[in-house]
Amino acid sequence: MNWTVIENNLINLSFAALFITLILYWLNLAFPNLTKNIIICKLLTIFTNLCLSIFLSLRWINHGYFPLSNLYESLIFLTWSLTTVHLIIEQKSKSKLVGSISTPVALFTIAFASLTLPIDMKKAEPLVPALKSNWLMMHVSIMMLSYAALILGSLLSILFLIITKGKNVNLKNIGDKSHPKSVTLAYQRDQTLKINNSLLSINRMNLLQSVDNLSYRIIGLGFPLLTIGIISGAVWANEAWGSYWSWDPKETWALITWLVYAAYLHSRLTQSWRGQKPAILASLGFITVWICYLGVNFLGKGLHSYGWIL
Secondary structure: OHHHHHHHHHHHHHHHHHHHHHHHHHHHHOOOOEEEHHHHHHHHHHHHHHHHHHHHHHHHHHHHHOOOHHHHHHHHHHHHHHHHHHHHHHHOOOOOOHHHHHHHHHHHHHHHHHHHHHHHHOOOOOHHHHHOHHHHHHHHHHHHHHHHHHHHHHHHHHHHHHHHOOEEEEEEEEEOOOOOOHEEEEEEEOOOOOOOOOOOOHHHHHHHHHHHHHHHHHHHHHHHHHHHHHHHHHHHHHHHOOOOOOHHHHHHHHHOOOOOOOHHHHHHHHHHOOOOOHHHHHHHHHHHHHHHHHHHHHHHHOOOOOOOOO
């Protein structure tokens, strides 16, 4: 049996399903009454997730290691992570915004993996000695899941900035400060800046509230995963290279990413910043995540250079 053909077919089916899902989600944003579209989108997302799950399982079974050893496999796993986080968050929040934002990223990721990378990089190769460890599955999978959650949370913060058109809209929390579900958001203009428009409409305020809460909750999910991923990576590094931390480019950017999101969550928990400022921090986190994941591989070699393509 030609497993390569089966794997390619699974990727092609996933790409097609994501493309159709993207169109349907955006049609639903333009025409909110098309409620059946959301059900179809959910089914297509589940189908995509299953196809990617089968792809990863086949690689795991056929080659004897968890398929996260090169850039191609990690991109496919990131796509799987994006669809998984999307399904979980959409089920909990009942918001169609998550799918409208996550689907384009998942589509771009799988397209980059299948259409841009050379054929040689798609082939499964024997693991280098440093990767022959049980830490491979734990560390890399957790990092990929954290990237997926943080990317979605950051995209919602970018959407928040787009909706507010760059104006500084403060969010005043009333009630329980420890849990976003019990927080009531009231909007007021920042007196330190001149805002040309008057009070936001009630509908726009509700949309901003939904976007801001979703962003906070999703980043709150991704940050602990990132923390666990970094700690497990340090333990693995000590086992493989004899040092917990070596200031490798990817390690450095992982720390920068952690600090950016730590600052975001700190500002939200202490309520020292509201509205635009934390959204800008989360938007900056979107950039640092992609630099940490792909930029380091493209621009500089290091100990984490297994996905190097230039």
